[in-house]
Amino acid sequence: EAQVTQNPRYLITVTGKKLTVTCSQNMNHEYMSWYRQDPGLGLRQIYYSMNVEVTDKGDVPEGYKVSRKEKRNFPLILESPSPNQTSLYFCAGGQGPTYEQYFGPGTRLTVT
Amino acid sequence: AQSVAQPEDQVNVAEGNPLTVKCTYSVSGNPYLFWYVQYPNRGLQFLLKYITGDNLVKGSYGFEAEFNKSQTSFHLKKPSALVSDSALYFCAVRERDTDKLIFGTGTRLQVFP
Numbered sequence: 001e002a003q004v005t006q007n008p009r010y011l012i013t014v015t016g017k018k019l020t021v022t023c024s025q026n027m028n029h030e031y032m033s034w035y036r037q038d039p040g041l042g043l044r045q046i047y048y049s050m051n052v053e054v055t056d057k058g059d060v061p062e063g064y065k066v067s068r069k070e071k072r073n074f075p076l077i078l079e080s081p082s083p084n085q086t087s088l089y090f091c092a093g094g095q096g097p098t099y100e101q102y103f104g105p106g107t108r109l110t111v112t
Numbered sequence: 113a114q115s116v117a118q119p120e121d122q123v124n125v126a127e128g129n130p131l132t133v134k135c136t137y138s139v140s141g142n143p144y145l146f147w148y149v150q151y152p153n154r155g156l157q158f159l160l161k162y163i164t165g166d167n168l169v170k171g172s173y174g175f176e177a178e179f180n181k182s183q184t185s186f187h188l189k190k191p192s193a194l195v196s197d198s199a200l201y202f203c204a205v206r207e208r209d210t211d212k213l214i215f216g217t218g219t220r221l222q223v224f225p
Binding site: 031040042045048092100101105106 | 118144146148154155156157158161163202204206211212213214215216217218
């Protein structure tokens with residue numbers, strides 16, 4: 001069964017404290033991406049990756065970093081979180097951007 | 113720049129009636145178009161996509177969508193709505209020369225018994 005896992009599912013942290021949200025897929029998919037979901041703004045792509053060591057900015061990359069050292073993992077890093085990064089985050093994977101994307105269950109992040 | 117618009121925040125329909133959730137897009141060239149659904153406290157699930165070919169695309173759970181190039185629209189439809197169709201629906205677009213996916217703001221569908 002195609003699966004994308006994210007950890008943690010819920011996180012409350014303070015401004016400036018570095019954090020990492022992990023994402024892992026079991027489908028051997030090339031394409032992975034991170035989104036944030038905010039009320040009234042829908043889903044906005046943060047970063048995406050076409051393959052190992054290949055990453056590109058989406059529409060809202062400021063304040064985020066990613067890495068793709070292995071095909072299955074695509075962690076999202078917030079080096080100095082701020083309250084405006086409080087959001088619901090989704091990781092997704094697919095064979096490519098033209099194919100069905102499989103979404104993880106989401107990570108609800110609160111930055112105080 | 114590519115963009116996608118979902119002009120309705122919410123659509124209400126009675127069970128058994130046909131439903132339409134609207135989506136318009138703006139891209140250069142021919143787009144790839146997608147619909148996803150999000151049930152409460154869940155991630156998004158793929159419904160259908162248009163890449164090329166027939167303008168009417170059939171997808172999961174009885175949904176279909178019609179690609180209209182002249183109106184730059186890709187409306188989601190279902191002939192007979194179910195209460196269980198109540199969810200948040202997202203339209204998405206990808207331009208053919210980029211790898212970005214752009215999602216709309218979402219439309220909440222409420223189907224009343």
